[in-house]
Amino acid sequence: MDGALLLEGPEGDSESSEASLPLPLPLRKGTYISLKTLVLATAFLVSTSVLAFTGVFFYQYLKPKYGGLVVKTTPSGAAVYVDGKQRGSSPLTIGEIRAGGHQIKAAKEGYREYVQQVEVIPYSTENLHWTLDPIVPHLTNEQLAEIEAWKKKVESAQKENILLPPPDDYNVLYFADRILQIDPANAYAQEVKGKVAEITRRSAEVAYAREEWLEAEKHYKNLALMFPNDISISERLDDIATKIDASLKDREKQIGEWTGKAEAAFNAGTLVPPDKDNALDALRNIERLDKKNAYAREALSRLKELLVSRGDTKISSGDWQGARGDFRLVIQYFPDDTYSKSRLSMVESKLAEAALAEQQRIQRTQEEQQSSQGMAALRQSALNSYRSGAHAKAISEWQEYLKFEPGSDEALFYLGASYMEQKQLDTAILYFERCVSVNPNHALAHL
Incomplete structure (x- = not known):
């Protein structure tokens, strides 16, 4: 019949061959599907596959892509900003930064800011290394003389190993900052400050790795003094605070351990830093765990008396240099002790007289x-x-x-x-x- 496709059905079914049916197909005996249904099913499957492929394609094409960024500067220690937000200090590695254009800025006191538009490529790391140009001020002879005077104080504090406060006005960091206030690009002061930061950061990381949370907190707080805008330091301090809170559950056990360490330090004569395992650090750790701890309060008073006694003994023997060092230690850790302040003033006068006499002799x-x-x-x-x-x-x-x-x-x-x-x-x-x-x-x- 014209315009129709006929297939024979089962044997003996002669009438079906003469009917105008739309392409009946045998699936199994007694079951048939039309060509129209087959075409529609095939079209549905094809369109579904196309839609699925298109969806996956557009998802892969449109989903956010990320790359990495490594920023190094000479000198190091510059604050690094990405699109106006500080991300840390150089050298700095930033992972998972969204692909595309970003404004990267490096800023360091005493140097001109360096700003560059950087294109971050997906799944790759962009390396940047910038040399910052110093801002060279015109210094007067008086300022140069003042810088030399502060340098001598830096060297004196280094010999006594007083890198950070306390005392607030006698430590390497304080003297280096005073030089940088006069000459922001002073290479000597920047190098000194960088070394102090490196030593402090290393101590902080070691304490953190050993899970000595109180010691790590002390060092990271010192780092925060040097880099107040460094987000990574603030985050680490928050993390340590959480760990300290969690560790307070066994506070009595920790206090007992630190008490034993303090007594061992007293017996060994290791009273204050830089002595390793010294009594002062142990007592301060006890105070962090229990601010009203009676043993820590009594032991700190005993520690101060021992330090004062050392200084007085050296005065009696005429060892003015040694006495000055001992009384500076007392004031460093007990800044309100008026007796030590008066003794230090007397010792300084004696040393000044001796220095003047030596200068006259020379x-x-x-x-x-x-x-x-x-x-x-x-x-x-x-x-x-x-x-x-x-x-x-x-x-x-x-x-x-x-x-x-x-x-x-x-x-x-x-x-x-x-x-x-x-x-x-x-x-x-x-x-x-x-x-x-x-x-x-x-x-x-x-x-």
């Missing part, structure tokens, strides 16, 4: 050396004048020499000889007689 020695050198030169010139026949000049120089060496028989003899060469015999005889009176054994003067 000055006298230098003057004597210069005078001796000048006299030697004057003597040689007088001898040369006499030997060359310049007797008038020789007389003048030997008379000048006698002002400094009035008992010089040599000067008296050559004055007599010079006057004799000038035919002034009476004057010559007077000088020869004076020469003999000074040195009776001067043979030439007897002639």
Whole structure:
């Protein structure tokens, strides 16, 4: 039949071959599906697959993509900002930063800011290394002298290993900051400050790795003083605070352990930092766990008395330098102790007197050396004048020499000889007689 596709059904079903049905297909005996249904099913499956593929394609294409960023600067320690938000200090590695354009800025005190638009590529890490240009101020002679004075204080605090407060106004960090206030690009102060930061950061990381939370908190707080805008330090302090709160459940056990460590330190004589396992750190850890702990309060008073006794003993023996170090330690950890302040003031006065006396002694020695050198030169010139026949000049120089060496028989003899060469015999005889009176054994003067 025209316009219809006919398939034979089961044997003997002759009528179905003559009917105008839309393509009946046998699936199994007694079951049929039309061509239209098959086409519709196939179209549905194809369209579903296309939609699924399109959805996956657009998801992969449109989903956020991320890359990485490594920022290094010379010098290091610059604050790094991404799109205006500080992310840390250089050298800094930032992971999972959204792909695309970002404004990266590095800022360090004493240096010009460095700003660059950076394109972050998906699934890759962009490396940046910038050299910051220093801002060089015009320094007066007074400012240069002031910087030198602060440098000496830095060196003094370094020798005493007082890197950080307390005391607030006598530590390496404080002195370095004072230099940078005068000269923000001062390389010496920046290097010193960088070393202090490196030492503190290393101590903080070691304490954190050992799960010594109180010690780690102390070091990270010191880091926060140096880098107050560093988000990573604030986050680490928050994390440590959480861990300390969790550890308070066994507080009594910890207090007992720190008490044992404090007593061991007292017995060993390791009282304060930089001594390892010192009594002061142990007592402060007890106070962090229990601010009203009676043992810690009594032991701190005992610790102060021991330090004061050390200083007084050194004063008695005349060891002013050692006494100054001991009383500075007392004031460093017990800043309200008036007795130690008065003793330190007295010691500083003694040291100032000793320094002045030493300076005067050195000055006298230098003057004597210069005078001796000048006299030697004057003597040689007088001898040369006499030997060359310049007797008038020789007389003048030997008379000048006698002002400094009035008992010089040599000067008296050559004055007599010079006057004799000038035919002034009476004057010559007077000088020869004076020469003999000074040195009776001067043979030439007897002639």
